[in-house]
Amino acid sequence: MELKKLKIGRTELSGNLLLAPMADVTNLAFRLLCRRYGADFTYTEMISADALLNESRKSFIKGLSTQEDRPFGVQLVGNCPEKLIKAALFIEEEYRPEVIDVNMGCPSRCITGAGCGSALLNSPEIVYTIVSELTDALKTPVTAKIRLLGREEKTLEIARLVEKAGASALTVHGRTAAQMYSGSSNLSGIKAVKDELSIPVIANGDVKDEESVEKTLELTGCDGLMIGRAAMGNPFVFRRIRHYLETGEKLEAEEQSRRLEDFDTYISLLEEHGLLSSINLRMHAHWFTKGLRGSRQIREKINGLEDGRAVTELIRSFCQEIY
Ligand SMILES: Cc1cc2nc3c(=O)[nH]c(=O)nc-3n(C[C@H](O)[C@H](O)[C@H](O)COP(=O)(O)O)c2cc1C
Known part of the structure; x- marks a missing residue:
């Protein structure tokens, strides 16, 4: 290959x-x-x-x-x-x-x-x-x-x-x-x-x-x-x-922190390009947290939130807990 x-x-x-x-x-x-x-x-x-x-x-x-x-x-x-x-x-x-x-x-x-x-x-x-x-x-x-x-x-x-x-x-x-x-x-x-x-x-x-x-x-x-x-x-x-x-080799990577970190970067890019309000952030948050430890709790919390800003803050606080 x-x-x-x-x-x-x-x-x-x-x-x-x-x-x-x-x-x-x-x-x-x-x-x-x-x-x-x-x-x-x-x-x-x-x-x-x-x-x-x-x-x-x-x-x-x-x-x-x-x-x-x-x-x-x-x-x-x-x-x-x-x-x-x-x-x-x-x-x-x-x-x-x-x-x-x-x-x-x-x-x-x-x-x-x-x-x-x-x-x-x-x-x-x-x-x-x-x-x-x-x-x-x-x-x-x-x-x-x-x-x-x-x-x-x-x-x-x-x-x-x-x-x-x-x-x-x-x-x-x-x-x-x-x-x-x-x-x-x-x-x-x-x-x-x-x-x-x-x-x-x-x-x-x-x-x-x-x-x-x-x-x-x-x-x-x-x-x-x-x-x-x-x-x-x-x-x-x-x-x-x-x-x-x-x-020809597989890359070993730590999933949990990287996926949340990626979501944080994604949110920053959305903000930078003025796109945060035009996407369904909750849906994207679900994809980024799928399969992670504690993902059910993260999602339940996200589902209870009213707006995009609250979702970004929640994800960022999860990121901080992990780093
Ligand atoms: C959420 C979603 C949206 C898609 N939107 C488009 C699209 O706008 N144009 C397109 O040609 N295919 C679209 N597709 C099909 C994908 O481009 C791709 O052909 C399909 O998902 C198979 O590839 P995969 O197995 O790597 O996902 C979409 C697929 C998904 C899951």
Whole structure:
């Protein structure tokens, strides 16, 4: 095993570990924290092209990114090529991300009901039109993120069209939309896509520790690894995995104090970037304390608190007790 350098579009990354786009999770502060721990590339939460165009654009994506948040990709969700292009041009102008990604994998009803996310995979011609028109209109490289389809041939047809349309990379989550998050990620399905394409293919699904990293890289042969849920409340996962790929050894780390310390740093980053009031801090606190000694008591206390400030104070007092 080794840490390979992935190139997406014009950007050569320092490795091949990517943070997955996750709604309500991968805000700027969280991305910065994952980056400190060794994420080579991060994606924003999905941004609806329709919402961006309907609302006051500047305020809708205010504080989306900063200069330290590089390299990064902005993920858009939508199904109308013209609207996606307008939204993407606006983002390109405002933030100059390294990549603009199109969400073609979200299985949630409110997204697929509007013909977006994984619903796009049922219409190969729309997939092709969206990617080719975006690549024509933008200076920024375009990538796409898909799930597997029920039949391999269908997945490969979509993958080939994404490549033919000019995408710079493709991420594949090894589950079908119908599976949502059940079962496990189908690595041979991802491998079939990797074998079919010449552009970089990024494997996604269930990468969480040294064993799953090894298995995913070996069985798919992919160019990069995208990590989602394992980073929620635990951005340190990037350091562990990076260390393993660089040295072949597991990194032993004290969980309890580090996780609380990370949450404290996360709160500081949220404060610094004016994001504290826009996230569900209680939910993030739950993720950061999951599995820790005394986590039930911490959570019970958090649940009884009224506002974000009280949650931050509580976590900070736990941190002080531990240091
Ligand atoms: C809370 C949550 C929010 C997500 N939001 C998005 C999103 O905005 N865009 C997207 O393409 N995928 C989204 N996903 C899917 C992840 O990017 C990823 O494909 C999936 O979690 C599988 O990877 P994992 O096993 O490493 O978590 C989300 C997943 C979770 C758990």
